[in-house]
Amino acid sequence: MPTLYYSPGACSMASHIALEEAGGPYEAQPVLLAKGEHLTPEYKKINPRSKVPALRLDDGTVITENVAILNWVGRTYPEKNLLPKDDVGQVRALSICAWLSNTVHPCFTHVFRPERFTEEESARAGIKEMGKKSFFANLQEIDGIIGAGPWLMGAQFTVCDPYALVFYGWGSRIELPVKELRNYTAWKDRMLARPAVRKILEREKSPLLAA
Numbered sequence: 001m002p003t004l005y006y007s008p009g010a011c012s013m014a015s016h017i018a019l020e021e022a023g024g025p026y027e028a029q030p031v032l033l034a035k036g037e038h039l040t041p042e043y044k045k046i047n048p049r050s051k052v053p054a055l056r057l058d059d060g061t062v063i064t065e066n067v068a069i070l071n072w073v074g075r076t077y078p079e080k081n082l083l084p085k086d087d088v089g090q091v092r093a094l095s096i097c098a099w100l101s102n103t104v105h106p107c108f109t110h111v112f113r114p115e116r117f118t119e120e121e122s123a124r125a126g127i128k129e130m131g132k133k134s135f136f137a138n139l140q141e142i143d144g145i146i147g148a149g150p151w152l153m154g155a156q157f158t159v160c161d162p163y164a165l166v167f168y169g170w171g172s173r174i175e176l177p178v179k180e181l182r183n184y185t186a187w188k189d190r191m192l193a194r195p196a197v198r199k200i201l202e203r204e205k206s207p208l209l210a211a
């Protein structure tokens, strides 16, 4: 059965929820970033970049990157309707996931890991502050995309939804005023009402359950 390598609270939560929503068999293997488990020689054999998520398929193929894993989930379980059926809809889903991955996530990295962007200790506070501002601007954009919803892409729940939940959680973690984002917050409550989402948040002991 496929194995998902994840770390609680990390961006891997997107792939974790999507796999649970798909309902097929998979094993969830924790790789604790806080304990440096992603840096071990064993994990480097799975993902030499030392990042989560990674999904190991039955034939040994390893898929990295949320965008690719989410796509794999949507295409592997078409009956679960986790991707739009039409070509343009599928490409729009890909476009949203790519933006979450290449723009929204890196803004948060500026806040969480400013040392990755400068060797100057004195420059880090500024990088963090700017990251926080851009990250919140991205959350506001997500709020606008959700609009009346009920889901990110409108009527259909897709693999984009679990991905957007990661960033609501991170915004709340760094004490951004996420509750002011009315569409995003109402959507978060709808997400939390889904059994598969709750199951994974419980497994990952997510603070979102108490938010």
Ligand SMILES: N[C@@H](CCC(=O)N[C@@H](CS)C(=O)NCC(=O)O)C(=O)O
Residues within 6 Å of the ligand: 010, 011, 012, 033, 038, 050, 051, 052, 053, 064, 065, 066, 067, 101
């Ligand atoms: N673009 C990648 C990002 C993966 C990524 O940066 N994962 C983080 C957790 S959110 C990680 O493993 N960080 C460990 C590190 O950078 O040391 C994806 O979406 O899968």
